[in-house]
Amino acid sequence: MPSPALSAPQLAAECLRKKLEVSNVDRRFFSKGESTRDEIITTHRFILILEGELRYTLDGVTLRLRAGSQFLVPAWVRRVWTTPAGQGCTITWCEYDDPSEVIRSLLRRRLSPAEQKEEQSAYAKLKALFQKPRDDWHPLHLEAALKAMLTRFLQHAETSAGADQAVVAEDVHPRIKETLRWAHEHFARRDALSGLMQVADLSPNYLRTLFLESTLCTPHEYIEHLRLRHARYLLRETNWQLKRIASEVGYDDPLYFSRLYRRLWKHPPSAERGTPA
Template identity: 30%
Template structure:
């Protein structure tokens, strides 16, 4: 099959519970459409409850992941694309309420009407059919379909009376506060008892609501935060691995290496070399 650079679309059906093991980030834009079932979608430390027909726009560089909700069975369509794939020049004038930029700068959740869902799904089917064929002018046609989709999304968004907000129950608000604390203090030696005392709740209750809200245990989430920061240090600095392990709160270089490989599939040095090679090829 002919590959199309800078653009990918896939449809997936999962009949058993599935949760992503860690936050991740792309250098491209992402569109996630839920065809069936329910999902939790986490974007930048906030959780959105998705239902059938919901569409999520994830901007470049926003950390995100999905996790199980309800029965676990779900079907979705996922699109990743680089803005350079869109052939028509993007608006360069300042955006306004009447003429917003075609590519949104912030992530958001849309809840289209039944009619809007049918229109979106028709476009998705056309894109999937074209993507898996080898017709003449394939890339141009995919570009035109993507432009139609982006315009449709922006029109639905502009007609929506209110943005769908993240979940904000009292329990979730408390977990958001804990998450913000972890992101601010990941470099410190943190313990469950210390966190529970800081938020005036029992350690058992803290663990339970954190798992229910995020899909992570507290330890898993803290390790994810530390690994994400370590990845940034490995990409952006020349610090020694031992120094990075210390600055991200790991108690030993061995523990750091083991956890880092578990989350990324690479040792810290392998990750740094891989990134440097990719940067060199991009020049």
Template identity: 25%
Template structure:
């Protein structure tokens, strides 16, 4: 991504029912609501904003703001420019609005931005780096393709797995019938949901998560392979070795000794299971 020039940064409080605009933007603006709510309109586009969302307004947009009619609204903002000949060629691929969650670094970055003094050269440089990183996160929001936001069916499976693995700490195998019962759907429906979203069935997905836990223990602990196998729900070390080699193309012993062995998360990333892994793997 190209260099960034940051302009105004700050927060504003609007009385109930206040209106701003129409205005035509000459630069980019990130806007996020801290308290209250707002309605943003641009041409035929309307967005309802509330805390936990980030809006990116582009140069050339003619927009209008209607602030919360019932209570004062506080919002944060930062204006910036991209130092490239045709920034629209890049920005047109970015989303307009994205949600931010508890495990998202964006909220903390935005709070930090509001503490910076743009009259200070050092703070201005820091602001530019923060906005640059915020744009990367904004443009690559994993929610856009089903990332961090799990379907209700997958979420039910995740909750069951957390409960099943929690008491003993052993990442035991879970059958299709057990998982489908936990999600209150038929085994066939659950299999279709997982194959549509991850390309593998639920039992295979859970096994990949167990193997990823094992790969981390192999690279980050001195536990024996037998102990690692048992902690990841494999009673038979030979069966564990066979399944591990199929996922990582190396048997557990060689994986532990190989400096450039695949990252533990590689098989999960290949099928889009990283958002599930963040919930289930410490």
């Protein structure tokens, strides 16, 4: 069963009775050898692999997930993923907040071709709904659609061997959880670093120590990475000029932004314009 403490219906009921807030829905192709850094994620990630393969590592345990795999990665785990060197990978996913935090290990489900077609359509509809203009009904419709997808998933999901040892919510200091959430919402502010320190309300040295323990980087490095990751998204998904993108993520100097971008991603921003979406 997905949890040693709860049956599958109990786990689903506990999860779905809480308010879920969708923060992102997307579909993207990742080229061969592409990867993310080792980091703690602050939202749940509900992912479907459409083509290719991902190597997903949670707290040192690596899983090979192929097309037709649907999996749920809980918030506050340390994760890194990469695509194998020989091929790329197309995935679609949803990021959402779940205050219950009842799901604390990776859950996965292997789909038949018919099931994959059904779920792929559900993700596409969720993405289209996410992109609609916001009004008071918008988050309610998003939540209802996501919960329908999660109900189908949790009915058949299983834990992966070894993946149940991932870092869970209570292993992250409460102040760090608060500051990470704040950083994800406000990283583009020019005073993001000082704002983060005010939210943390800790001494600079102690905050730096806790940050290094939880995220393997300093607060400054974490904000910088959030900015440059969003910049990569904007470079791939928009036709905006570099100066506008730099400003959008918090940098007034596009040349300085370009130097930081090259240092992190090992290529200039202009190289992203040829990356398949």
